Amino acid sequence: MARRRAAAAGARxxxxxxxxxxxxxAASCGGAEGSVVFGVKSELDAGSDITSLAVRMEFDGExxxxxxxxxxxxFPLELDSGALEPGGTLSVTLSAMQGERVLLTKSAITxxxxxxxxLYRLSLETDCVDVTCSESTTCTxxxxxxxxxxxxxxxxxxxxxxxxxxxxxxxxxGPPEVVLGEGQADYLAxxxxxxxxxxxxxxxxxxxxxxxxxxxxxxxxxxTEVSGSFVDIDYDPAPFSxxxxxxxxxxxxxxxxxxxxxxxxxxxxxxxxxxxxxDLRIKITDSDGDSESDTVRVTLSDDFI
Numbered sequence: 001m002a003r004r005r006a007a008a009a010g011a012r013x014x015x016x017x018x019x020x021x022x023x024x025x026a027a028s029c030g031g032a033e034g035s036v037v038f039g040v041k042s043e044l045d046a047g048s049d050i051t052s053l054a055v056r057m058e059f060d061g062e063x064x065x066x067x068x069x070x071x072x073x074x075f076p077l078e079l080d081s082g083a084l085e086p087g088g089t090l091s092v093t094l095s096a097m098q099g100e101r102v103l104l105t106k107s108a109i110t111x112x113x114x115x116x117x118x119l120y121r122l123s124l125e126t127d128c129v130d131v132t133c134s135e136s137t138t139c140t141x142x143x144x145x146x147x148x149x150x151x152x153x154x155x156x157x158x159x160x161x162x163x164x165x166x167x168x169x170x171x172x173x174g175p176p177e178v179v180l181g182e183g184q185a186d187y188l189a190x191x192x193x194x195x196x197x198x199x200x201x202x203x204x205x206x207x208x209x210x211x212x213x214x215x216x217x218x219x220x221x222x223x224t225e226v227s228g229s230f231v232d233i234d235y236d237p238a239p240f241s242x243x244x245x246x247x248x249x250x251x252x253x254x255x256x257x258x259x260x261x262x263x264x265x266x267x268x269x270x271x272x273x274x275x276x277x278x279d280l281r282i283k284i285t286d287s288d289g290d291s292e293s294d295t296v297r298v299t300l301s302d303d304f305i
Contacts, residue, residue: 033083040077042124086114118154170219170254176292183211187255198304211257218286231277
């Protein structure tokens with residue numbers, strides 16, 4: 001018996017607030033289950049840009065939902081897997097059509113987590129029109145990236161995701177998230193205790209590069225504040241704040257990078273700071289008043305470049 005046969009009622013489809021039932025024959029095997037809601041938004045208009053949308057959902061390679069939306073197509077669209085046994089692989093493929101032409105294909109792959117109703121967000125983007133990706137990848141921001149997100153990394157489903165600002169890619173809906181990182185030209189993750197390379201700036205000061213990955217904070221007009229405190233020295237470098245637009249990143253996240261945080265001053269030459277531990281902090285506040293921060297303890301390198 002296929003493991004997906006934990007659900008007796010079938011996958012649910014919610015379109016623009018209306019409930020549809022996509023029935024499939026399934027006998028219940030009992031046990032604890034989980035489920036996934038694929039939340040679909042679109043930069044393309046239903047009915048004009050997209051005349052039909054073909055949906056295929058599979059669990060462990062077996063189809064549990066096949067449907068083509070035409071006159072009833074509307075966004076946002078929720079595709080609910082219904083109750084499934086945990087541990088299996090769940091996937092969905094969306095084919096957006098304009099007449100007989102395939103405008104774009106969007107895929108998503110995840111696993112079902114015991115007792116969790118997960119939310120996997122998908123966006124049909126204009127940058128992905130006519131972009132063809134290989135198996136297990138999908139188009140995001142015009143590039144082919146992995147279609148797989150682990151079920152444990154997905155947020156719990158919440159109704160407010162639909163109310164997220166559809167025009168702001170960095171604020172799709174939900175609680176704000178900020179993850180401090182490093183990087184001059186891109187965001188790179190930083191682990192607790194990691195050594196950050198000290199660099200000499202163009203005007204003689206010394207700095208480390210700070211970056212952040214974030215979600216549910218407005219892309220434009222947000223205030224980014226960077227500060228720090230040395231752990232073993234009674235010294236806090238001067239904080240700074242900027243207003244700078246964020247770049248889109250994978251998985252509904254955005255990012256900011258290339259933030260130069262100066263370490264030294266006249267009373268604290270760089271030679272006294274090399275190799276020291278530093279609590280590095282970033283805080284982002286948007287124009288709605290939503291705010292989040294992250295602090296990571298790092299160690300400065302023993303030299304500078």
